[in-house]
Amino acid sequence: MANLALRNLVKTYGQTEVLHSISLDVEDGEFVVFVGPSGCGKSTTLRLIAGLEEVSSGAIMIGDREVNNLEPKERDIAMVFQNYAIYPHMTVKKNIAFGLRSSKASKVDKEARIQEVAGILDMVELLDRKPSQLSGGQRQRVAIGRAMVRDPAVFLFDEPLSNLDAQLRTQMRLEIKKLHQRVGNTIVFVTHDQVEAMTMADRIVVMKDGHIQQVGTPEEVYHSPANSFVARFIGAPSMNLLPAELSAEGLTLAGKVLDAGRWAASPVGKVLLGVRPNDLYIDEIRPLFEGRVSLREPLGSETLIYVETEHGEVIARADGRMPPEVGATIGLGARTEDLHLFDAASGVSLS
Amino acid sequence: MLAQLISAFDIMILGVFGCVAYYYLSNLALDTLWPAHGKRAAHNINRTTAIRPWLFLFPALLLLTVYLVYPVIFSIWLSLHDRSGEVFIGFDNYRWMANDAKFRESFGNNLLWLVVVPAASTAFGLLAAALTDRIRWGNIAKSLIFMPMAISFIGASVIWKFVYDFRAEGQEQIGLLNAIVIGLGFEPQSWITTGFWNSFFLMAILVWIQTGFAMVILSAALRGISEETIEAAVLDGANPLQIFWRIKVPQIWGSIAVVWTTITITVLKVFDIVLAMTNGQWGSQVLANLMFDWMFRGNDFGRASTVALVIMAMVTPIMIWNIRNAKRDL
Numbered sequence: 001m002a003n004l005a006l007r008n009l010v011k012t013y014g015q016t017e018v019l020h021s022i023s024l025d026v027e028d029g030e031f032v033v034f035v036g037p038s039g040c041g042k043s044t045t046l047r048l049i050a051g052l053e054e055v056s057s058g059a060i061m062i063g064d065r066e067v068n069n070l071e072p073k074e075r076d077i078a079m080v081f082q083n084y085a086i087y088p089h090m091t092v093k094k095n096i097a098f099g100l101r102s103s104k105a106s107k108v109d110k111e112a113r114i115q116e117v118a119g120i121l122d123m124v125e126l127l128d129r130k131p132s133q134l135s136g137g138q139r140q141r142v143a144i145g146r147a148m149v150r151d152p153a154v155f156l157f158d159e160p161l162s163n164l165d166a167q168l169r170t171q172m173r174l175e176i177k178k179l180h181q182r183v184g185n186t187i188v189f190v191t192h193d194q195v196e197a198m199t200m201a202d203r204i205v206v207m208k209d210g211h212i213q214q215v216g217t218p219e220e221v222y223h224s225p226a227n228s229f230v231a232r233f234i235g236a237p238s239m240n241l242l243p244a245e246l247s248a249e250g251l252t253l254a255g256k257v258l259d260a261g262r263w264a265a266s267p268v269g270k271v272l273l274g275v276r277p278n279d280l281y282i283d284e285i286r287p288l289f290e291g292r293v294s295l296r297e298p299l300g301s302e303t304l305i306y307v308e309t310e311h312g313e314v315i316a317r318a319d320g321r322m323p324p325e326v327g328a329t330i331g332l333g334a335r336t337e338d339l340h341l342f343d344a345a346s347g348v349s350l351s
Numbered sequence: 352m353l354a355q356l357i358s359a360f361d362i363m364i365l366g367v368f369g370c371v372a373y374y375y376l377s378n379l380a381l382d383t384l385w386p387a388h389g390k391r392a393a394h395n396i397n398r399t400t401a402i403r404p405w406l407f408l409f410p411a412l413l414l415l416t417v418y419l420v421y422p423v424i425f426s427i428w429l430s431l432h433d434r435s436g437e438v439f440i441g442f443d444n445y446r447w448m449a450n451d452a453k454f455r456e457s458f459g460n461n462l463l464w465l466v467v468v469p470a471a472s473t474a475f476g477l478l479a480a481a482l483t484d485r486i487r488w489g490n491i492a493k494s495l496i497f498m499p500m501a502i503s504f505i506g507a508s509v510i511w512k513f514v515y516d517f518r519a520e521g522q523e524q525i526g527l528l529n530a531i532v533i534g535l536g537f538e539p540q541s542w543i544t545t546g547f548w549n550s551f552f553l554m555a556i557l558v559w560i561q562t563g564f565a566m567v568i569l570s571a572a573l574r575g576i577s578e579e580t581i582e583a584a585v586l587d588g589a590n591p592l593q594i595f596w597r598i599k600v601p602q603i604w605g606s607i608a609v610v611w612t613t614i615t616i617t618v619l620k621v622f623d624i625v626l627a628m629t630n631g632q633w634g635s636q637v638l639a640n641l642m643f644d645w646m647f648r649g650n651d652f653g654r655a656s657t658v659a660l661v662i663m664a665m666v667t668p669i670m671i672w673n674i675r676n677a678k679r680d681l
Contacts, residue, residue: 073586079582087598087602098589146587
């Protein structure tokens, strides 16, 4: 087990720079999730750590070693791929044993290790099967087993759940989290699904266009997003962002002036007002804004309502038992502490 | 001349429209006999769907029968008759065959061809596919290796005749192989008249042709392997050789088998190369050329048919296995 560090990591393909000097410290035993839209460089970062791509500049440290020029097998890592990547011509047991081939342990020890891993992953009875006889979830378990068997310092997961159906994904998510609590290795997990990131991570790394946007615990990233991108990316449905202006009089939202409150000291200018759908409530007395309900999405316990306001479309959550009718005009309010302000030009949070 | 052209054109028109008319009219007749309406519509539709495929398959089945099934049966019949095909002589031809030195030589050579050519072609093809996959000028190399596929066996033999050419002492040697041999300081050899080993020089020609075929199929198969399994093997600490033998080759085993058997069938039919290079002299005879000899030089229908049946008996099991394999791959 070891900590992992990225120091000013840069990756270029020909003339195109896809990773722009990324730095990050991952503690020993930490579960870190890289999340971002496709093309943001999260998978590239993972492949650099794995040694499947060459580092253009900067350094990757595992433990106290710089591993830039080490072969993947010398880095003490293991990776679980999106499409499982299990060897189709080998039985489950041989798949798991393949990584132990070069280890110096005795045959008995290797066998014991395979049985132990199979036991942890609850697949002892699958050991003699061929991959074609396994379901998607079982295949993913084999892929995880193959990574576990060598007991690497760092586990790398490259979107391992995206090929599973929704129910299985939720279940595997939980299993991987439990597994981490049990074995305690450092894990770097890449996903484009912010729900996966929120539920599994000790710390989330939000990426976009080859830059790290924010690093923080799920709570930090959710409650105090560093910029408007993180604000919109984390949390479903997305945070509403509305154009507003901060001036000496206060916060102007479509002609209505509100008290500037905690932003009174912030520089004046155009801003984006952010408010999460579940922080909005129906308020006919002192509404923040008013609009007409254009669409409803019932989710059972709650119903998402799409409200057309003069600032654009706003999503809010309403009670699932008695949501407002489509076509009704309603007022929406929010507590001031639930509001976020971002600079309109740079998107940086003003909190 | 013009009359010939016109009659050829007439026959083409007749053929095309004859086919169209057959399909159209037979289909019409079927629909009139069991119309898809009225009281028994459902029953009629069931009946026509059962018959229609046979109606459409009939011309193909007829041609297959006339040109494949009938010749096989006639060959069996001929093999039981004498050279003229008129006097029944029982199994005399088979008895002759079992004791004929030239047949034994041919059979032995065919077995040798059967082992060497598919093995060598597949091995070289796999090697070429693996090596050309990762280099920038791989595609040019591939086209060059594939090119002999486009040359007829006779054409290839003519080319290789120059490679193996040998001139009597005192004359200047023009053969490529002898040039190399002389260059290395050895005596020039008469390659294709030296018993036993000459077969291998003939096999080299077929290997040269078939390697391209093997390479193309295996190259496609190699590209079909998921990149992730290879990356996983890299992370598992396998070196390139281990990745090739333990991860890649097992995954394309099906394609290797298909390539191997397809070449095997070509080998069993090998005829042109032997005819053009040695005509079966100097101990290089093969079955197909032996059959040709008895048929058109010896004018013995009985013996030629007997040899032909031996070739068929050798090809059939491989053919069946190959078709089954191909079906499974589809």
